Amino acid sequence: MGYNVNNLVLHDGSTIGVIGGGPAGSFFSYFALDFAQQQGIKINIDIIEAKDFNCTGPRGCNHCGGIVSESLIQMLSTEGIELPSTVIRRGIKSYTLHFEQGGTVIETPFREQRIASMFRGIGPLGDDNKDQESFDNYLLELCRKKGAQFIQDTVIEMNRVTDGIVVKTRNELIKKYDLVVGAAGLNARTLALFNPLISDFKPPETTKTYVAELKLDRQIIDQYFGNSMHVFLLNIPNIKFGALIPKGQYVTSVLLGSNIDLEIVNKFLLAETVKNCFPPDIDINEIMPCQCYPRINVVNAKTAYADRVVLIGDSSSSKLYKNGIGAAYITGKAAAATAVFNGFSKADFQQHFQPVCTTLDKDNRIGKFIFSVTSIIQKASFLKRGILNMVIKEQQKSSLKREMSYVLWDTFTGSAPYSNILKRVLHPGLIFNLVWNIMVGNIKKQGPVEN
Ligand SMILES: Cc1cc2nc3c(=O)[nH]c(=O)nc-3n(C[C@H](O)[C@H](O)[C@H](O)COP(=O)(O)OP(=O)(O)OC[C@H]3O[C@@H](n4cnc5c(N)ncnc54)[C@H](O)[C@@H]3O)c2cc1C
Known part of the structure; x- marks a missing residue:
């Protein structure tokens, strides 16, 4: 447990209100409860979520492709979450x-x-499959088992008072929290509630x-x-x-x-x-x-924290176009570690949480460059023929010799940081191979189809 000038540190009985029970809210709650237990502190977490993930269609859906990346599956597995x-x-x-x-x-x-x-x-609207579970609900259940309280409601107002933040919901729950965690995704109305709490907050661009x-x-x-x-x-x-x-x-x-x-x-x-x-x-x-x-998100939020407040997941910083749930895990866990091990003042979040957001921002700048290159490829038939030729040949080789295949795999799955992908793309061997395959692929000028 840390100490800071305002004494904004967690202790027995501290209360945390998490606004939003998507992946970011669940990952924060799960790790905050886990870390607090390790530190021997008993904290109380309320997760306030407007949706019911046990419903089909929009009432229970968080609109997403629904791919859980390789890297996230591995990270969860190391936490014992399968x-x-x-x-x-x-x-x-x-x-x-x-x-x-x-x-x-x-x-x-x-x-x-x-x-x-x-x-x-x-599942989608009208789905009648009763044997399946919702991903978001599964994560919420993990938090419930660790001791979080789940409140099915919508936050409509937040006000800062001297010793906390008062949260008001549509069903007239009014409760003061020591720390409020914004995990509301890209809900513009909810994000606007954070403006009076964080003077220099700039929400994500979308x-x-x-x-x-x-x-x-x-x-x-x-x-x-x-x-x-x-x-x-x-x-x-x-x-x-x-x-x-x-x-x-x-x-x-x-x-x-x-x-x-x-x-x-x-x-x-x-x-x-x-x-x-x-x-x-x-x-x-x-x-x-x-x-x-x-x-x-296409541009991440700026200054997504203040004394007693931090925003995580899509509300703060995500990975450009890919693995947003993985980014929710990274930011949720980092905010939880900061709150439990250091404190929840603005200075604590700046020192221990901001570097995680900065790393995502820097990587996204490289991601933006990679996607501008893929836009050029989309328009250039001769480049596509070369890439196809190269990938088809690689798939017949041993898995260690599939450089272009893995570059594409990691770009589409979001499994590796963009910086790592760029490093591999710039390898002279890969560039030489690509140029060779562009020549061969265009001499053949046929559309290889393999399924
Ligand atoms: C088209 C598309 C495809 C995607 N595909 C993938 C993919 O395949 N894999 C992947 O990893 N990522 C994907 N993403 C990104 C991913 O969906 C997000 O990054 C991820 O959901 C972020 O989690 P979160 O918890 O921050 O926000 P969310 O998942 O948006 O959760 C926010 C929660 O807050 C709740 N909430 C908001 N306001 C309030 C309020 N006032 N009171 C109470 N509750 C509130 C909402 O109901 C919601 O449940 C995709 C995104 C899009 C748009």
């Missing part, structure tokens, strides 16, 4: 990369099946994305998608990345980029390369129980 089979809708063991020129399968590095697809709530659920027979999903996540790098404006992710009886369609709208969505869903992934004669609109345009 996702149960009821949460995992499919283990993803390969990526199928699609260009207009053709496609190829990229196997999981070392052929391990370490990526999971899941639903954040219980853009519109797209998610749709497509319902198909299991046998059709097995036959057409298998245990593979289908990734599309097509020459369609605004789209940086399109994917079809198989999950139980559904395939989730995700589009990331900038300001995705209906026109862009239609260009994607009606593209030949995408239509060819489905059985012929399927009308996608008829198998779509729900779709939405959720927002995603």
Whole structure:
């Protein structure tokens, strides 16, 4: 336990209000309770969450592709958290990369099946599968077991008083907390409640994305998608990345980029390369129980903390386009460690929490550069042919010689930091191989298709 000038440190009976019970709120609560127990302090945590993750459709959904990255699965495993089979809708063991020129399968590095697809709530609107669990609810249950209180309600007001922060909810709960943790995702109304609490807070900048659920027979999903996540790098404006992710009886369609709208969505869903992934004669609109345009961070928040307040997860700092749940784990755990081991003054968060956000920011700048290069690739057929040629050849080699395949794997899964990916891309051997494959691939000028 630390000491700071305002004596803002946790002690027996300290109260923490966590606003939002998505992954960031759960990871904070789980680790704060765990660390406090290690320190012999008894703290009280309330997690206030507006949604009911046991509901299907929007009431229980946190709008997401639903991929749990390799790196997060490993980190959770070292904490003794193994996702149960009821949460995992499919283990993803390969990526199928699609260009207009053709496609190829990229196997999981070392052929391990370490990526999971899941639903954040219980499932899409009208889903009747009662044997499955929600990912977000599973994390909340872990916190409940550690002693957190769960309050199903919406926070509508927060006020700073001399010895705490008073939180008011829609159902008229009024409670003072020693520390308030903002884990409200990108909910603009909730983020605005933090402005009076943090004088120099600048919320994250966001853009519109797209998610749709497509319902198909299991046998059709097995036959057409298998245990593979289908990734599309097509020459369609605004789209940086399109994917079809198989999950139980559904395939989730995700589009990331900038300001995705209906026109862009239609260009994607009606593209030949995408239509060819489905059985012929399927009308996608008829198998779509729900779709939405959720927002995603493109620039992280600034100064997301003050005395007695800290924001985590999407509300503060995330990883550009990928592995947002992994970033929620990193920021949630870092804020919990700061509060328990150091204290919860602005200076504590600046010294011990800010460096984690700064690392994410720096890596995102490299990520932005990598995605601007992939945008160039999307528009250049000759580059796509070269990459396809290289990946197809690599997949026939031993797993240690698949440099381009792993670069693409880590870029699409978000499993490695962007800085690490860039270092590998700039390796002279990889550049030489790529140039060679661009020449060979374009001399052949055929669209290699391997599935
Ligand atoms: C299209 C798309 C696809 C994505 N795909 C992936 C993926 O495949 N893998 C991945 O790792 N990440 C993915 N992400 C990112 C990921 O969804 C987020 O990074 C992650 O959900 C952040 O977790 P969080 O807890 O910070 O916020 P959230 O998950 O948004 O949780 C915030 C919670 O706060 C609650 N809340 C908000 N305001 C209040 C209030 N006033 N009172 C009470 N409760 C409140 C909300 O109901 C919500 O449950 C994707 C994002 C998008 C947009």
